[in-house]
Amino acid sequence: TTNRTFTMIKPDAVANGHIGAILDQISKAGFKFVAFKYTALTPEKAGEFYAVHSERPFYKDLVSFMSSGPIVAAILEKDNAIEDFRKLIGATDPAKADAGTIRNLFAKSIDANAVHGSDSDENAQIEGNFFFSAFERF
Numbered sequence: 001t002t003n004r005t006f007t008m009i010k011p012d013a014v015a016n017g018h019i020g021a022i023l024d025q026i027s028k029a030g031f032k033f034v035a036f037k038y039t040a041l042t043p044e045k046a047g048e049f050y051a052v053h054s055e056r057p058f059y060k061d062l063v064s065f066m067s068s069g070p071i072v073a074a075i076l077e078k079d080n081a082i083e084d085f086r087k088l089i090g091a092t093d094p095a096k097a098d099a100g101t102i103r104n105l106f107a108k109s110i111d112a113n114a115v116h117g118s119d120s121d122e123n124a125q126i127e128g129n130f131f132f133s134a135f136e137r138f
């Protein structure tokens with residue numbers, strides 16, 4: 001099944017007041033909300049979430065940035081969710097993101113890039129499970 005993905009609105013986009021605009025774009029693109037919360041990652045939790053990147057040179061900055069303020073976490077549903085959501089948000093580096101994508105509009109740098117989107121079905125499940133119990137999904 002490729003009908004679900006996981007997203008976070010990252011601390012930069014929350015701090016800059018873009019929660020509403022980003023949720024509006026997500027809804028208008030046809031995604032339904034399966035699960036949703038306003039929360040924050042401690043450095044320990046961020047380190048765990050991004051463990052797959054622990055050997056990368058940007059890991060430390062990533063963990064520190066992702067625990068720097070509140071985030072929105074959500075599970076989204078739509079046909080072809082993973083691929084369509086990645087198109088909606090644009091390239092990881094906002095300088096390379098197509099015009100009109102969420103990162104083109106709201107991101108400032110490769111770390112402060114406004115939103116996360118799962119890169120595979122398997123990761124969408126792992127990431128959704130990290131934040132949400134069965135009772136929090138609708």
Ligand code: CMP
Nearest residue numbers: 053058062092110111112113115116117
């Ligand atoms: P995301 O896809 O949410 O998860 C990994 C994050 O690492 C990515 O978004 C970027 O914000 C961040 N990052 C920083 N530097 C790099 C890089 N060189 N390549 C990929 N991701 C990077």
